[in-house]
Amino acid sequence: MTTFAQKQSPATRTTPDAARRAPAQKPRRRPKDRLAKVVIILLLLTGAAFAAFPILWMASSSFKPNTEIFAYPPQLITSNFSFDAYITILTDPTKVRFFINSYVVSLAVTALTLLVAILASYAFSRYEFKGKRPINMIIVSIQAVPPITLLIPFFGLMVVLGLYNTYQGLILTYLVFTLPYAIIMMTGYFNTLPKELDEAARMDGAGPLTVLWRILVPISIPGIVSVGVYTFMIAWNEYLFALTLTRTEDMRTVPIGIQLLMGQNSYEWNEMMAMSILGCIPVLILFLFFQRYFIGGMTAGAVKS
Amino acid sequence: MASTHTVVRPGSTKRSTSGWAPTARKLTPYAFLSPTVIVMLVLMLIPVIMVIGYSFMDNVITNKNPVFVGIDNYVEVLSDPVFRTATGNTLFFTLVSVAAHLLLGLGFAMLLNSPLVGNVTKALFRVVYILPWLFTVAIIAVLWRLMLNPNGVINYVLISLGLTDKGIEWLSSPDTALLAVTFINIWAGYSFYMVTLLAGLQGVPADLYEAARVDGASAFQRFWNVTLPQLKPIIISMSVLDIIWTSQQFALIWMTTGGGPVNVTEMLSTYTYKLAFSRYEFSVASASAVLILLLTMVLAFFYVRHQKARD
Numbered sequence: 249m250t251t252f253a254q255k256q257s258p259a260t261r262t263t264p265d266a267a268r269r270a271p272a273q274k275p276r277r278r279p280k281d282r283l284a285k286v287v288i289i290l291l292l293l294t295g296a297a298f299a300a301f302p303i304l305w306m307a308s309s310s311f312k313p314n315t316e317i318f319a320y321p322p323q324l325i326t327s328n329f330s331f332d333a334y335i336t337i338l339t340d341p342t343k344v345r346f347f348i349n350s351y352v353v354s355l356a357v358t359a360l361t362l363l364v365a366i367l368a369s370y371a372f373s374r375y376e377f378k379g380k381r382p383i384n385m386i387i388v389s390i391q392a393v394p395p396i397t398l399l400i401p402f403f404g405l406m407v408v409l410g411l412y413n414t415y416q417g418l419i420l421t422y423l424v425f426t427l428p429y430a431i432i433m434m435t436g437y438f439n440t441l442p443k444e445l446d447e448a449a450r451m452d453g454a455g456p457l458t459v460l461w462r463i464l465v466p467i468s469i470p471g472i473v474s475v476g477v478y479t480f481m482i483a484w485n486e487y488l489f490a491l492t493l494t495r496t497e498d499m500r501t502v503p504i505g506i507q508l509l510m511g512q513n514s515y516e517w518n519e520m521m522a523m524s525i526l527g528c529i530p531v532l533i534l535f536l537f538f539q540r541y542f543i544g545g546m547t548a549g550a551v552k553s
Numbered sequence: 554m555a556s557t558h559t560v561v562r563p564g565s566t567k568r569s570t571s572g573w574a575p576t577a578r579k580l581t582p583y584a585f586l587s588p589t590v591i592v593m594l595v596l597m598l599i600p601v602i603m604v605i606g607y608s609f610m611d612n613v614i615t616n617k618n619p620v621f622v623g624i625d626n627y628v629e630v631l632s633d634p635v636f637r638t639a640t641g642n643t644l645f646f647t648l649v650s651v652a653a654h655l656l657l658g659l660g661f662a663m664l665l666n667s668p669l670v671g672n673v674t675k676a677l678f679r680v681v682y683i684l685p686w687l688f689t690v691a692i693i694a695v696l697w698r699l700m701l702n703p704n705g706v707i708n709y710v711l712i713s714l715g716l717t718d719k720g721i722e723w724l725s726s727p728d729t730a731l732l733a734v735t736f737i738n739i740w741a742g743y744s745f746y747m748v749t750l751l752a753g754l755q756g757v758p759a760d761l762y763e764a765a766r767v768d769g770a771s772a773f774q775r776f777w778n779v780t781l782p783q784l785k786p787i788i789i790s791m792s793v794l795d796i797i798w799t800s801q802q803f804a805l806i807w808m809t810t811g812g813g814p815v816n817v818t819e820m821l822s823t824y825t826y827k828l829a830f831s832r833y834e835f836s837v838a839s840a841s842a843v844l845i846l847l848l849t850m851v852l853a854f855f856y857v858r859h860q861k862a863r864d
Contacts, residue, residue, distance in 0.1 A: 364588045380582075389857055392852065396822045400829050401839075405600060424597055427589060531688075
């Protein structure tokens with residue numbers, strides 16, 4: 249930062265306190281620091297209210313009777329606290345089916361994505377071949393193709409292939425959106441592993457598949473979990489194609505199910521909120537258990553390893 | 554895989570590949586890539602060609618024998634005033650969202666990176682700040698419809714503070730609907746920036762700050778001359794990605810306002826969807842979809858070029 253050095257007067261540069269403080273050393277608490285700390289905590293709390301209040305409100309509303317949803321004044325914890333909305337959802341076979349559908353589709357997409365992406369990433373990470381850069385670039389740009397552009401031909405294609413309103417149709421569709429990201433991330437992970445590992449195994453006569461399966465995959469579990477968690481979430485949350493490529497109630501996924509609740513004669517707000525809470529539980533659990541991997545997935549796109 | 558059984562000749566050096574049958578070795582990467590390539594050909598290339606084809610036909614899918622009509626569909630889309638409104642709305646929605654995401658994300662990341670706050674406190678707040686990002690758009694949409702209801706809790710707070718006399722119909726009034734959906738989208742999306750920028754901030758070498766401090770730089774000067782330049786590549790990639798994603802937002806709009814009232818929240822995505830699945834004008838919708846694709850490809854071009862420059 250040469251621009252600084254030139255701008256600063258020599259007097260300020262020799263502040264003994266600043267000059268002596270080692271980077272790792274804990275900064276000494278000064279009154280100014282204490283004030284700054286109070287301001288930071290206040291800002292953090294304001295931000296937390298902004299982020300969390302709507303979610304608290306959702307949870308709170310899911311425990312209210314529907315007549316109390318818009319009670320005046322609003323109450324965060326109702327005196328008529330009950331699990332009725334949850335019981336209504338979980339005992340209705342149509343609604344339970346939404347959850348089953350979402351699990352089947354999301355788990356299948358995750359498994360398939362991981363399988364295909366691991367194979368492709370192995371090629372990208374460990375081989376030099378003709379067309380490597382162009383193929384890689386196509387995969388990066390495919391991420392940007394707008395879903396709405398693909399929606400109309402997919403609709404036509406699925407009808408022609410007889411996959412309209414089936415699990416297979418949804419699973420194949422989601423692969424297009426999960427694969428590019430999964431390959432980019434998995435390749436990044438493989439690149440961090442030393443090539444000497446597989447070369448040593450090859451010296452012993454192992455073929456490429458053996459090297460991949462017995463050497464690379466076992467030590468790549470953190471990367472695979474990251475990709476898997478993120479893939480599951482994309483599939484679990486998808487809305488546009490689930491809406492368009494399924495027709496009957498028994499094929500609908502959770503996001504569409506929530507919307508269907510909204511369309512019924514009256515708004516059962518407490519049930520919608522209960523279904524929303526149930527609908528985000530898988531992602532929340534994944535997040536709590538795999539927070540580190542999750543964040544790895546979020547940052548993979550923009551931060552270069 | 555034939556090459557699996559090839560025996561490595563003794564004496565071959567570590568980096569040598571002489572033990573592999575050369576052709577098998579050459580074909581191996583393509584074999585590994587083939588599932589990906591097949592999926593992408595069938596489910597990406599063919600659909601894109603299909604949609605371009607559709608856009609030059611008279612009504613497809615509903616019509617058994619479509620005929621070529623040239624650029625008629627494009628003329629129809631481009632001369633539709635609703636298309637122009639949707640373009641303007643998408644632009645407003647995207648630019649305001651992306652700017653707010655960046656500011657909030659950077660602000661929260663800086664707070665969470667402050668050395669004055671303990672690690673446990675940081676971890677707790679970080680989880681809270683990520684929360685909005687964990688909810689699917691369908692849930693976010695119904696949640697905010699509840700909160701922004703004329704009798705909902707947001708209006709209750711505003712009335713209590715004396716800011717308004719009676720509940721505002723945030724999502725169904727033409728004056729506020731676009732602002733309301735943009736606000737919801739801001740709430741839903743800043744976490745991505747925050748997490749990424751936090752990782753970026755932690756990657757800024759401590760000695761840069763140390764040098765700046767020794768030079769007597771103020772907190773703001775350190776931010777402006779050390780932090781921002783270090784984060785610039787991340788900020789650019791994230792903003793381009795976010796512009797691409799936000800401009801394609803469909804579910805949030807569809808489930809909160811459906812593009813209404815009177816088109817004030819109509820986006821390019823909802824406009825195209827309605828053309829196809831409410832009016833069954835699949836060809837006109839395809840033309841609109843191709844136009845959206847072209848716009849996005851321009852953005853993607855900048856993204857890829859930026860990423861290549863960072864390599």
